[in-house]
Amino acid sequence: xxxxxxxxxxxxxxxxxxxxxxxxxxxxxxxxxxxxxxxxxxxxxxxxxxxxxxxxxxxxxxxxxxxxxxxxxxxxxxxxxxxxxxxxxxxxxxxxxxxxxxxxxxxxxxxxxxxxxxxxxxxxxxxxxxxxxxxxxxxxxxxxxxxxxxxxxxxxxxxxxxxxxxxxxxxxxxxxxxxxxxxxxxxxxxxxxxxxxxxxxxxxxxxxxxxxxxxxxxxxxxxx
Numbered sequence: 001x002x003x004x005x006x007x008x009x010x011x012x013x014x015x016x017x018x019x020x021x022x023x024x025x026x027x028x029x030x031x032x033x034x035x036x037x038x039x040x041x042x043x044x045x046x047x048x049x050x051x052x053x054x055x056x057x058x059x060x061x062x063x064x065x066x067x068x069x070x071x072x073x074x075x076x077x078x079x080x081x082x083x084x085x086x087x088x089x090x091x092x093x094x095x096x097x098x099x100x101x102x103x104x105x106x107x108x109x110x111x112x113x114x115x116x117x118x119x120x121x122x123x124x125x126x127x128x129x130x131x132x133x134x135x136x137x138x139x140x141x142x143x144x145x146x147x148x149x150x151x152x153x154x155x156x157x158x159x160x161x162x163x164x165x166x167x168x169x170x171x172x173x174x175x176x177x178x179x180x181x182x183x184x185x186x187x188x189x190x191x192x193x194x195x196x197x198x199x200x201x202x203x204x205x206x207x208x209x210x211x212x213x214x215x216x217x218x219x220x221x222x223x224x
Contacts, residue, residue: 035196036194037195044210073176077205091155094154094156101167101171105171113153121164173186173188184207185197
């Protein structure tokens with residue numbers, strides 16, 4: 001039985017390799033992710049000062065901030081009623097996500113501990129069927145290569161990874177560099193739902209509060 005699980009789980013290697021090839025790039029400008037230009041207009045609600053019922057249904061109330069997020073962004077979000085939990089590095093972000101399901105994550109990609117690898121751990125784009133297979137294989141010895149790649153440098157029990165990925169399927173992750181606030185990245189389900197946006201066009205505060213996650217996921221179709 002264990003051998004069958006390992007063999008089945010290792011078949012995920014080809015799936016992950018093909019998907020990660022479209023997500024992971026060598027371009028430092030996008031922090032390791034291949035992304036699309038511009039958040040689709042249909043996935044953004046109205047401005048921060050407009051009482052938009054669609055926006056309030058998103059319930060962005062609890063946010064995880066990882067690294068050096070600009071103080072002006074945090075102040076604006078707190079003013080809008082967002083409860084912000086701050087951590088200093090990628091492992092701290094992972095530990096927080098294991099115990100709490102946040103509404104949104106905002107990360108400094110230059111924070112210690114390999115933030116892009118942390119985001120790939122959350123957003124590896126496996127289907128639910130593949131996650132089930134990976135979860136069963138987590139108890140196998142030796143560990144499937146696909147699972148070892150998902151863990152990367154992080155300290156987390158292997159059997160928690162599939163559940164964590166399920167919990168964060170519909171949670172957007174924003175990345176913004178403190179030294180370059182002109183643009184930011186938002187990742188929902190790479191590579192189809194991963195975007196770079198200019199702050200002058202869509203301020204990150206507006207995107208955090210007004211991103212219509214449901215519209216993006218519906219446009220992509222179900223996670224089989």
